Amino acid sequence: MIRIDRVSRPRILHEVSFEARPGRVTGFLGPNGAGKTSTVRILLGLDRASTGTATINSQPYAALPRPLTVVGAxxxxxGAHRARTARAHLRWLAASNALPRARVGEVLETVGLTEAAGRRAGRFSLGMSRRLGLAAALLGDPPVLVLDEPFNGLDPAGILWMREFLSRCAAEGRTVLLSSHLLDFPVDDVVVINRGRVAAHGTLAEVQGDHGSLEDAFLALTGAASW
Amino acid sequence: MVRAELSKLLGLPTAWIGLALGLIAAPALVLVNTPGMRQAIESGEVTDLGYENLGIGLLGALILGVVAVSSEYTSTGDDAPGAHQMTTTLLAMPRRSHLLLAKGAALSFVVAVQGALTASATVLLTQVMLPDHAPPFEPARVAAAVLYWTLLGLLAFAITLIFRNGIITLTVFIVNSSVVSVSYLLTKLTPWAAYLPDIVGAHMFLRTMPGETHIAPLTAGLVMTAWVAALLAAASYLFTRRPA
Incomplete structure (x- = not known):
């Protein structure tokens, strides 16, 4: 369970509040520059909120003893140094959270990078880089996944794979929060953010309301219809 | 966490360049420098034979100290210019003070092991090359040289952490230690410059130093430790407060 409670940062975020629940894919949607990445970074303890709290299972990220076993981001x-091989990158990550080394091979297999495990991350294509990032997120088999623009850089097959993968994660009972400026993926709950404020929050049906489709709702809520 | 940081540091090709340079430079200098040392012996200026060649080994410690931090801040790829490994590191180890301790420990360990090997090899090699003149193998002095390198590695680590860029640290230190020593020139202006971190540390294992100021090894060690502690404190203050 992810809870963002009245999180603010001057000029970027204004009292942002929402929740992401287990077993559901929560889409965190908004135009570029709306504050999605800032919110995610505050949730993950990378940036600070000036006021408000962001917690995962009631704890701030930095208080999690072995964070990779709780949250995959x-x-x-x-996320890897260019000169490091995919395998070496995942190995130090596993060591940092006292995870068994065997997990490295397992997650490489999950994301389809087994063949490329010995190649340096700097030589990866965009799509492979994203897969390596995802492998790192899955290393601790976490019940919570936080993904910032996971479809960026993926080819059509990759997008399809990612969509199915995320639905499967939610079906397994995981909490999946994913930010995106695209709307083309299956979601259970929707949070729409615009100019640092939550414009709508609820189940897909609630947010769609009378708008007919998520696209129409999104455009109406974010005032981007002039496109 | 220390294990993770060790594996991270030793997984970098640049770290191995630092290790190789650190290991080879000082013993190689003994070999190259032997004729020069013979001359020096004939003219009677011998006090730190072997030990004086240890100074160059600091290159390895510097490089290791720099890459331990700079590798975290290099861009992970052209497709995401703002992305760097530090994000991954902080996601895995979000307590920043603990992370710095683990990093510092891993770095100190690697530099100390490398330093012990190099320093012993250099002094022993000097005994082989100049058996009649080389000073005896003094474990305490070798240990002091190793401590000097370790502190210098941590110094480079702290400065790189402050600037989040390895080029600045490397430029300052390499120019200062090879091309023209600004610190040394300053000692001509004021004797206090001898207490600058790069100069004072060498007093820990050298008995004769350029410049007039004589500083006892223990004092030198304490002064250098104080420098390193102060810079590490400043670096960790910034690191724990800045956004990643």
Missing amino acids: LLDGS
Whole structure:
């Protein structure tokens, strides 16, 4: 369970509040620059909120003793140093959270990078980098997944794979929060953010309301219809 | 966490360049420098034979100290120019003070092991090359040289952490230690410059130093430790407060 409670940052976020619940994919949607990444970074303890709290299972991220076993996060890029092989990258990560080394091979297999395990991360294509980032997120088999723009850089097959993968994660009972400026993926709950404020929050049906489709609702809520 | 940081540091090709340089430079200098040392012996200026060649080994410690931090801040790829490994590191180890301790410990360990090997090899090699003149193998002096390297590694680590960029640290230290020593020039202006971190540390294992100021090894060690502690404190203050 993820809870964002009245999180603010000057000029970026204004009293942002929402929840993401277990067993559901929560889409955190908004135009570019709306505050999605800032919110995610505050949730993950990378940036600070000036006021408000962001917790995962009632704890701030930095208080989690072995965070990779609770939250898997996918942010921009592969997260690996260019000169490191995919395997070496995942190995130090496993060591940092006292995870068994065997997990490295398992997650490489899950994301389809077994063949590329010995290649340096700097030589990966965009899609492979994202897969490596996802492998790192899955290393601790976490019940919570936080993904910032996970579809960026994926080819159509990759997008399809990611969509199915996320639905499967939610079906397994995991909490899945994913931010995106795209709307083309299956969600259970929706949070729409615009200019640092939550414009709508609820189940897909609630947010769609009378708008007919999520696209129409999104455009109406964010005032981007002039496109 | 220390194990993770060790595996991270030793997984970097640049770290191995530092290790190789640190290991080879000082003993190689003994070999290259032997004729020069013979001359020096004939003219009677011998006090730190072997030990004086240890100074160059600091290159390895510097490089290791720098890459331990700079590798965290290099861009992970062209597709995401703002992304760096530090994000992954902080997601795995979000308590920043603990992370710094683990990093510092891993770095100190690697530099100390490397330093012990190099320093012993250098002094022993000097005994082989110049059996009649080389000073005896003094474990305490070798240990002092190793401590000097370790502290210098931590110094580079702290400065790189403050600037989040390895180029600045490397430029300052390499220019200062090879091309022209600004610290040394300053000692000509004021004797207090001898207490600058890079100069004072060498007093820990060298008995004769350029410049007039004589500083006892223990004092030198304490002064250098104080420098390193102060810079580490400043670096960790910034690191725990800045956004990643």
